[in-house]
Amino acid sequence: MRLNPRRYLPILDWGSRYTAETLGNDLLAAVIVTIMLIPQSLAYALLAGLPPEVGLYASIAPLVLYALFGTSRTLAVGPVAVASLMTAAAVAPLAAQGTPEYLGAAVALAMLSGLMLLAMGVLRLGFLANFISHPVISGFITASGILIAAGQLPQILGVSARGETLPHLLSSLWAKLSDTKPSALVIGGAVIAFLFWSRTRLKPLLIARFNLSARLAGALSRAAPILAVALTILAVKLFALTLPVVGDIPRGLPVPTLPPFDPVLWSQIAVPALLIALVGYVETISVAQTLAAKRRQRIDPDQELIALGAANVGAAVSGGFPVTGGFARSVVNFDAGAETPAAGAFTAVGMAAATLFLTPLLADLPKATLSATIIVAVLSLVDLGALPRTLRYSRADFAAMLATILVTLVLGVETGISAGVALSLGLHLWRSSRPHVAVVGQVPGTEHFRNIDRHNVVTATDVLSIRIDESLYFPNARFLEDRLLAEIADNPGLRHIVLICNAVNVIDSSALETLEALNARLRDGGVTLHLSEVKGPVMDRLSRSHFLHELSGRVFLTQYDAMVALAPALTAETRAAARVETAKAAR
């Protein structure tokens, strides 16, 4: 294998063709994304239970690293809602919110997730993300959206209620309902209403009233959250409102520090780190591929693991928490005309500038404003319509989705996604453990063999021909055994079994041992085992084992050859029938 630097550093590829026009487009996109990212970064840090500046830090170094290593031209990484919720769930049992231990655990989580992603990228283990099926990820994101939105209600009401699961949260909220702070409720409610309104109405209004171009109106309407931030800060100052605010944010950039290696902490967060890595990767790759296809660009899924891993290690080193490719901000980046990952690097510069110069202005920002932006952002993640849609298509997939949603809401995010993955793997194994198997007979007058349940075919009483429509491997090895042993128990006259293997692409060691055991058991029961129509590569492999020497019967090239040898009377009869048919036709 030759090392191709362009595979590991895609910047070498697009960087060499960078022009002034590209620069202009990337800069414009970066400005728009920065404006969108400032309130989001603060809000998601709040969601993760972390100080607001941590969200800003997580929006600087990761963006630069993704620009170096990522293969997507337009993906925007940073703190996202679901990963922030998962961070809170992982860290809450280990330390009290607001302590250095809590922050340390969140940073370690980013580090470990990043290292896991890097390892998966180098070892090309991206296929592990396949463990999470679509119904499970979709159910998980819906449930996370509900949990996140519900979790913001206390901030909107200005009360302090907590709970990692929906029942805990709602009962805690119910108990505190009388403490509701009117100022928080007014601010929060107004921001929610304004943001929902601006989503659908602001852009057409700007076009109609001010005669703006669609692109500029779209870009300006993305500034609605930052406008809400500015207006509510102003309201707090003007009316001297007393409600929970963000407070003083340390000014200045984070100093790069390698987080300490703490084996006890790392073993406690290993499972959540893996789940965050996998869920984040699934989200990232799906956003990246959607956008790349629009411009016929190419995404390298293994390289994306490396890029996302580097971004998370970068987040950890700069005191941030786990980051992911976000859907909304990537679409904004794409729509705003970003052409290369340099747009991401420019966004990082913008975020750094905000961290340096904007933070003093944010001290009076009401937490209710941030909660309102979170609620509006995450409600678009909730897709309960997927439930009936999936039920119509597949009951097994529906069960996996519903279980993921319910377990996530009631028992929390880690249990929820783990249960979903376990259930969908179980259902998959259950399905593969029951391959389609057909007993076949000969179509009279031909050399063709068809399912005896569906076609008018002839069979010999002492020969059972059985076609397996699936590779033979460990999930279904026992099924074949059970089925054939049941057949010989039910048919005392049986002398031969022929396995038709034309659909068998692989026979693994488990299936080989099953065949060996079957062969011996059938021989003990006076039945000979034959194979027919074995594919070349399967035959090559079988001849490296002892099976072919021990096989009580033969391996036939075709099923017709097998029937000529084992049931000559039958094939002679059908040949005679064929001759009669031909004679009739000739008459």
Added chain:
Amino acid sequence: MRLNPRRYLPILDWGSRYTAETLGNDLLAAVIVTIMLIPQSLAYALLAGLPPEVGLYASIAPLVLYALFGTSRTLAVGPVAVASLMTAAAVAPLAAQGTPEYLGAAVALAMLSGLMLLAMGVLRLGFLANFISHPVISGFITASGILIAAGQLPQILGVSARGETLPHLLSSLWAKLSDTKPSALVIGGAVIAFLFWSRTRLKPLLIARFNLSARLAGALSRAAPILAVALTILAVKLFALTLPVVGDIPRGLPVPTLPPFDPVLWSQIAVPALLIALVGYVETISVAQTLAAKRRQRIDPDQELIALGAANVGAAVSGGFPVTGGFARSVVNFDAGAETPAAGAFTAVGMAAATLFLTPLLADLPKATLSATIIVAVLSLVDLGALPRTLRYSRADFAAMLATILVTLVLGVETGISAGVALSLGLHLWRSSRPHVAVVGQVPGTEHFRNIDRHNVVTATDVLSIRIDESLYFPNARFLEDRLLAEIADNPGLRHIVLICNAVNVIDSSALETLEALNARLRDGGVTLHLSEVKGPVMDRLSRSHFLHELSGRVFLTQYDAMVALAPALTAETRAAARVETAKAAR
């Protein structure tokens, strides 16, 4: 579903045809199995770290319950080596050996394993045992055999060394080597030598010297362990040897008691209980099927879960520990002529009688004797030859087997089997995530399409026809996406993609969402997606979703139809070529 009492109580079936001759055969087999089972029960209790009587208790009630519920006519259940080792490993971290808590945890383990097996039987979840592939179970049993044999060395040497893993055990043994008790070493060594000799030489000797029938000689040679027990007790008494002995065993039968429900304890032993249940079930079903096939009898795998579950609950209620169908004792039972499960019930009576009347005689039994019988029994489990055999056949399966052996030896039984299962599932998923996919072209002059890499075929530059040789489901959903998106990025001239689905038996929700996303992404990139040769059941299901409405292209009945519609020039050309060929032939 009608309840069929004969399904759940097979005794109703064979019991109604019970004759005096059957009774005679079952009684003879019961006597021989009882003689074999007495030393084994004591030895496996010792191996599990439990008082000897617990082994006897575990050989009474479970046998009666299996006789009621089991579908195998000849399976003999009771304490076995691997389950005893797993019990010791599960219980050791929770309590000190010899305490009531240790015994209580072992009993709870049997209860929980039994309940899990019953639940799996009622819910027909026997397929879960498929999670454990052959290479994993084979590697696990080999490693367990090594661990068990090594674990008996301290008793043979008369020293007290302990360790749950091979490195711990060997280093602990090495430190105590100077304490070796000569009397234990002589007794242990002599019994090992005698048992190995009796295995191969005793039966021929009995036939040659005493002119016995082969069957009687075989039965008598099974008494070698009990002879060793009697002789070494005698030696201890005669020579007043001082070495560790079994000591006083409480006389009398266990009083049935429901073990207390302790949620904390149960949650601590849930994983080991599940592993013991699955490993025990795999062993049981494999023994039962081997023996049933010899007499063309039928095993119901789901009912076996219920029978084994009832046996374990019975073990727990009567103060015993986890039980399984044992290979050696079942073969003895079969060879001795047992005809029905009643032989097992009679064996239980024999074991009860031994518990009542024989226990006073066993006080002076050297532990070295029992350790020697364990060593001889488990060394037949060790099959290191399976490693090169598997390597020749499949490297992936070899890796799973080797990893299971090494992890079991170095990190213990639970970690070993869990790692093996995880690795083999991972490898399976990796394999299914890369289905065989072929780009096809038209065989000139025919309506057939073949792989462009293997055959001389023609293609159209703006149409890509791709055949998927596998069902589409979540493990491979992403693969197809990556592959097709790479194709459109590499071929700017592409206008149409046709997916040939003649080998696709299932499209699950994950694959459906992938197809929907692909369809949208390809459309954004100016490429139309078509399907051809979709099977009936797959088409029925697709028409219940929105996919067919959204599909940018069409669904063609055959691939030839697709090419006629999408590349008329090509098909016309090949038709013309065909005409030329025909004309040439006619000339």
